[in-house]
C-alpha cells in the first residue's frame with residue numbers, strides 16, 4: 001500500500017479507486033488528481049497492461065495531465081482518468097462497462113468519464129446506462145460526438161498564435177506546413193491551413209488518408225521520416241507521441257512546432273529545452289490540443305457545437321499568454337504552460353475562501 005500512497009503523494013493525487021467485479025471480470029482503477037477547480041474529467045482507457053503497477057503508473061500520470069489541460073483551457077474541471085485492465089479487442093462486454101459505470105456513479109460526480117484509447121462511443125453508451133457522469137456520447141443521444149473538428153480548429157488557432165509570436169505574422173499565406181498524420185484531426189487541420197493559404201506537405205502510413213487530403217485541398221506527399229528534415233516553416237505532429245526526441249530535433253529546419261498529437265516530447269524537460277536552444281518555438285501539446293476536452297466539457301452544460309468552436313478559438317489567447325510568460329521567465333514554453341495552469345488552480349482554489357451556504361432542497365441557500 002505504501003507504494004500507492006507514495007506515488008499519490010509525489011504528484012499530489014487526491015483519490016485512487018480500485019474497482020473489482022468478479023462476475024463481469026472488471027478490473028479498473030480510477031485516479032482523481034485534483035478537484036480544486038471542478039469535478040475530475042478524463043477518459044477511460046482499456047489496455048492489456050502487463051502488470052497492475054504499470055496500470056497504476058499510467059492512470060496516475062494521465063490523471064495529472066488532465067488537471068493541467070483543464071486548468072490551462074480555462075474549464076471548470078479537475079483532472080482524472082480511468083483504466084480498465086483488459087484486451088480491448090476480446091474482453092469487451094455490456095456488463096463489464098455497465099459495471100464500470102456503477103463505480104463511476106458511486107463517486108457521485110467527483111469523476112466524469114469519457115472514451116479514450118481502447119474505448120468507444122458505444123462503450124460509453126453502456127456506461128451511461130448506469131451513470132450520468134459520462135461524456136463523449138454520440139450526437140444522436142444528445143452528446144458531443146466526434147471531437148476532432150473542434151480539436152483541429154483549436155490547433156489551428158494555436159498554430160496562428162505561434163506564427164504571430166515567432167514570425168510576427170498574422171497571415172499564413174505561403175508558409176510551408178508539414179502535417180504528420182492526416183487522420184481525424186490532421187484532415188481538418190489541413191482544411192483550415194489550405195483555406196488560409198498555407199502550403200501543405202503531408203505524410204501518413206495510410207495512403208487512403210493521404211489521397212483524401214491531396215484530392216480535397218492539394219498537398220505534396222513526403223516520406224515518413226523526411227518530415228523532420230524537410231524545408232518547412234512549421235512542423236505539425238498529428239499522429240504519434242514522442243516524435244520530438246534526440247534523433248529528430250537536430251534534423252528540424254522549421255522554427256515552429258505546433259500540432260495536435262498528445263505527448264509529443266519524448267522527455268518533457270530535456271526535449272523542450274533542446275527545442276528552445278535551437279530557437280524553435282514549441283506549442284505545448286496539452287494546451288494546443290485542448291479543443292477535444294473543451295468539446296466534451298461543453299456536453300456537461302448541454303452541448304452546443306458553435307459554442308465549442310468559439311471556445312476552441314480561445315486557444316490563440318491561451319498560447320499567447322504562455323509565450324509571454326516563457327519570455328518573461330526565460331524558461332521553455334512547456335515550463336511556462338505548467339506555471340500558468342498551476343497559477344489558475346491556486347487562484348480559483350482561493351475563491352473557496354469565501355463561505356457560501358449549501359443549497360437546500362428548495363434551491364435556496366441554508367443559513368447554516
Ligand code: NAD
Nearest residue numbers: 147148151181183184185204205206238239260261262292
Ligand atoms: P487518428 O488515428 O484518426 O489519426 C492519426 C493518423 O496518424 C492516422 O491517419 C494514422 O495512419 C497516422 N499515423 C500513424 N502512424 C504514423 C506514422 N508513423 N507516421 C505518420 N502518420 C502516422 O487520430 P486523431 O484522432 O486524428 O488524433 C491524432 C493525434 O491527436 C493523437 O495523438 C491524439 O491523441 C491527439 N488528439 C486527438 C484529439 C481528437 O479530438 N481526436 C484530441 C486531442 C488530442
